[in-house]
Amino acid sequence: MSVVSRGFGRHEVRRDERLPPGQYDVGTRFPVLSAGPTPRTPLSAWDLTIQGEVEGLRRWNWDEFRALPREAVSVDIHCVTKWSKFDTRWEGVAVDTLLADVQTEATYATAFCDGGYTTNHRLADLTDGRAWVVDTYDGQPLAPEHGGPVRLLVPHLYFWKSAKWLRGFALTRLNEPGFWETFGYHDRGDPWLEQRYSGD
Numbered sequence: 446m447s448v449v450s451r452g453f454g455r456h457e458v459r460r461d462e463r464l465p466p467g468q469y470d471v472g473t474r475f476p477v478l479s480a481g482p483t484p485r486t487p488l489s490a491w492d493l494t495i496q497g498e499v500e501g502l503r504r505w506n507w508d509e510f511r512a513l514p515r516e517a518v519s520v521d522i523h524c525v526t527k528w529s530k531f532d533t534r535w536e537g538v539a540v541d542t543l544l545a546d547v548q549t550e551a552t553y554a555t556a557f558c559d560g561g562y563t564t565n566h567r568l569a570d571l572t573d574g575r576a577w578v579v580d581t582y583d584g585q586p587l588a589p590e591h592g593g594p595v596r597l598l599v600p601h602l603y604f605w606k607s608a609k610w611l612r613g614f615a616l617t618r619l620n621e622p623g624f625w626e627t628f629g630y631h632d633r634g635d636p637w638l639e640q641r642y643s644g645d
């Protein structure tokens with residue numbers, strides 16, 4: 446397993462310099478923010494698919510997903526409700542790996558989930574080693590309240606963009622706002638630019 450540590454070498458960087466504007470360090474706590482109840486899909490019924498503007502559908506069942514090349518990442522995460530958490534440790538599959546032989550004209554991707562949550566991304570925000578589909582947090586299977594069995598991890602954007610209970614991506618040519626984006630959250634959500642709400 447290759448190890449990517451986005452935190453490596455940054456421990457000399459003062460913690461306040463790792464905090465995007467308006468954020469505070471939540472410390473060891475890990476708040477749970479869910480718009481609805483925690484879905485519990487049995488692994489035997491679980492799959493991950495890439496659909497939409499692709500030739501054919503890509504689908505992995507649980508065993509197939511677990512057999513994909515894996516990476517470990519250590520990253521800071523930033524919630525739009527203003528907490529940030531340093532050096533969170535995850536393991537999973539890079540979105541690059543899932544898209545490796547996908548030919549597409551799409552430039553957007555909507556992450557979709559058990560429970561109906563969606564969030565939209567520029568495909569460019571999910572590639573080049575910046576996004577992962579993770580099943581492990583801090584060395585343990587990802588807890589259901591934090592999105593287990595798998596969630597999307599896009600640490601360079603506000604954490605609402607990291608969809609819990611992920612079931613796949615719909616690739617689109619047009620940008621289609623997801624759940625929170627429809628309710629006025631920013632379309633992209635870069636914490637360093639403080640893109641909290643549409644218009645920011």
Ligand SMILES: Nc1nc2c(c(=O)[nH]1)N[C@H]1C(S)=C(S)[C@@H](COP(=O)(O)O)O[C@H]1N2
Pocket residue numbers: 475476477478479480481524525558559560562590591592604605606607608609610
């Ligand atoms: N499926 C789904 N994913 C979701 C959410 C949700 O309600 N449903 N909430 C989002 C929001 S607003 C945040 S801040 C993070 C919270 O993740 P956590 O509960 O693991 O802290 O998940 C994001 N992903």
Ligand SMILES: [Mo]
Pocket residue numbers: 478524525526604605
């Ligand atoms: Mo959030």
